[in-house]
Structures are given as C-alpha cells and as structure tokens.
Amino acid sequence: xxxxxxxxxxxxxxxxxxxxxxxxxxxxxxxxxxxxxxxxxxxxxxxxxxxxxxxxxxxxxxxxxxxxxxxxxxxxxxxxxxxxxxxxxxxxxxxxxxxxxxxxxxxxxxxxxxxxxxxxxxxxxxxxxxxxxxxxxxxxxxxxxxxxxxxxxxxxxxxxxxxxxxxxxxxxxxxxxxxxxxxxxxxxxxxxxxxxxxxxxxxxxxxxxxxxxxxxxxxxxxxxxxxxxxxxxxxxxxxxxxxxxxxxxxxxxxxxxxxxxxxxxxxxxxxxxxxxxxxxxxxxxxxxxxxxxxxxxxxxxxxxxxxxxxxxxx
Numbered sequence: 001x002x003x004x005x006x007x008x009x010x011x012x013x014x015x016x017x018x019x020x021x022x023x024x025x026x027x028x029x030x031x032x033x034x035x036x037x038x039x040x041x042x043x044x045x046x047x048x049x050x051x052x053x054x055x056x057x058x059x060x061x062x063x064x065x066x067x068x069x070x071x072x073x074x075x076x077x078x079x080x081x082x083x084x085x086x087x088x089x090x091x092x093x094x095x096x097x098x099x100x101x102x103x104x105x106x107x108x109x110x111x112x113x114x115x116x117x118x119x120x121x122x123x124x125x126x127x128x129x130x131x132x133x134x135x136x137x138x139x140x141x142x143x144x145x146x147x148x149x150x151x152x153x154x155x156x157x158x159x160x161x162x163x164x165x166x167x168x169x170x171x172x173x174x175x176x177x178x179x180x181x182x183x184x185x186x187x188x189x190x191x192x193x194x195x196x197x198x199x200x201x202x203x204x205x206x207x208x209x210x211x212x213x214x215x216x217x218x219x220x221x222x223x224x225x226x227x228x229x230x231x232x233x234x235x236x237x238x239x240x241x242x243x244x245x246x247x248x249x250x251x252x253x254x255x256x257x258x259x260x261x262x263x264x265x266x267x268x269x270x271x272x273x274x275x276x277x278x279x280x281x282x283x284x285x286x287x288x289x290x291x292x293x294x295x296x297x298x299x300x301x302x303x304x305x306x307x308x309x310x311x312x313x314x
Contacts, residue, residue, distance in 0.1 A: 024113050036048070109126060109129050152177075172258075214226075214282060223256070225284065252270075281293060
C-alpha cells in the first residue's frame with residue numbers, strides 16, 4: 001500500500017470560518033465539503049451555510065457558495081404546560097429558555113446529504129439537536145437515576161445545483177422533546193442491574209426514540225416522515241408558533257412533501273400514535289419508495305412484541 005501526501009485545504013474565506021462540515025462526493029469523483037460557517041474566528045455564533053468544491057490534486061477550494069441564515073428563519077416554539085407530566089415539570093424551565101433563543105443556534109447537525117437522481121443536485125438536511133442529562137441519587141445509597149433530555153427542533157433543508165451553488169434554504173419548523181429516565185444500582189451490594197423507561201435498543205437511554213425524522217427523494221420531491229403534535233398539521237412555514245410535542249402517545253405520524261423545484265410544502269397525517277404503539281421514524285429504513293418502520297411493544301415482564309410497518313410513497 002502506497003501512502004500519498006496529505007494536502008491541507010484552506011476553507012476560511014475572508015471573514016468566514018468553518019464551524020462544522022461534511023464531505024460530499026459525486027459519482028464522477030468530484031469532491032465537495034458543506035457545512036456551517038461563522039463570521040468570527042471565535043466561532044461563537046453560526047451565520048450561514050456554505051458549499052465548497054475541492055480540487056483534491058491541488059488541495060484548493062476552487063468554487064465556494066455561501067448563504068446567510070439567521071434566527072428569524074426558524075420556527076418559534078410554543079409549550080403547553082398541560083402536555084408536561086407533573087413529575088417532569090423541571091423540564092419546563094429548560095424548554096422555555098430554549099424557546100426564547102432568537103439568535104441562529106450553533107446546535108445544528110448535518111444529518112444527510114442526498115443527490116437528486118433527476119438533476120444530480122444536492123439536498124442537505126440539518127437538524128437542531130440539543131442534549132443534556134442530570135444524575136441524582138435514587139431511593140437507596142446504591143442507586144442512581146439518570147435523566148436524559150433531548151430537544152430536537154427545526155430541519156434546515158439546503159438545496160444546491162450539482163456544482164455546489166446554493167439555490168435556497170428552507171426551514172421545516174418542529175419542536176420535539178423527549179425525557180428518558182434510566183436507573184442503575186445493586187441488590188445488597190452484589191448483583192448490579194439497570195433498567196429504564198423506553199430503554200430497549202441501547203444502554204441507559206443514550207438516544208431519543210420518537211423524535212427526529214427519516215427522509216427520501218421521490219420524483220423530485222423530498223419526503224419526510226416524523227411524529228408531531230396534531231395542532232401543527234397546518235403549520236408548514238412557521239408563520240405561527242410551533243406546539244411542542246412531548247407525549248408521543250398523543251402525537252401523529254405525518255408525511256411532509258416538499259417540491260424541490262418550487263419549494264411548496266404539504267403535510268399529510270399517516271398514523272395516530274397511541275399508548276400501545278408509537279412509531280419510530282428515526283429508525284426507519286428506506287427501500288425504493290418505501291419507508292420500513294420498526295414497531296416495538298416492550299413489556300417489563302415477558303418478551304417484547306415486535307412488528308414492522310411499511311409506508312409506500314406514490
């Protein structure tokens with residue numbers, strides 16, 4: 001195996017500094033990097049999105065496209081205290097502080113880069129994700145309680161042509177909250193154990209289950225499925241406050257279709273979640289024009305029932 005020299009690619013352009021990035025490679029070998037940038041070297045604030053084409057032989061950014069983004073483009077959240085269970089009222093303080101954040105937050109994470117098969121353009125999806133946890137003593141000296149709080153908000157949709165020139169940025173407003181508790185301890189100081197609410201596929205509830213989304217491109221439309229509050233069905237442009245979804249047993253699974261040419265957005269109810277079954281769109285698989293979604297129905301005692309749902313886009 002021969003080792004080639006690694007080249008440094010300078011991405012800072014003028015007063016713009018890289019905050020985070022994701023590498024993109026076209027089928028013909030062309031290489032791009034996309035991400036968020038800041039106008040200050042300290043990178044305390046995010047000011048926009050960029051795409052750069054990279055000359056991998058010369059180690060240079062040959063084409064750069066920048067688009068400013070600010071907090072006014074994000075949906076404004078609304079929290080109904082009646083949606084928060086009494087034992088989780090401590091969550092309210094954190095959520096209200098998050099709602100009052102007006103600047104463009106630096107918590108956006110690039111989730112996917114998809115090449116549109118019709119014209120080889122890029123569709124880049126980013127999501128506003130925040131996570132914090134709190135550890136407190138349990139009922140005895142050997143037990144601890146870990147509270148995980150996930151706040152997952154707007155989806156930022158960036159579209160560019162095949163050469164990396166950004167044409168538009170669209171915001172899909174949402175406000176999803178998950179609170180997951182896990183317990184860990186021992187019996188008589190010997191046998192250790194752990195368990196948790198909704199903690200079925202990973203240890204200690206280290207990821208949200210019912211929030212986030214899954215997407216595909218079908219016939220020049222971006223299709224997104226996600227759980228949301230029933231009152232948000234008509235709120236596709238963030239013109240009015242977005243109601244936070246917290247109790248997912250009272251949420252609906254929606255399909256959102258976005259025309260990649262016109263940007264027109266429509267929303268359709270697919271399924272009403274309930275206390276027995278809540279769909280997990282973030283764990284769905286895309287197969288052709290189908291979403292395949294897991295449907296776990298766990299029991300504290302006994303085996304977990306597991307089903308599969310299929311949604312066909314047409």
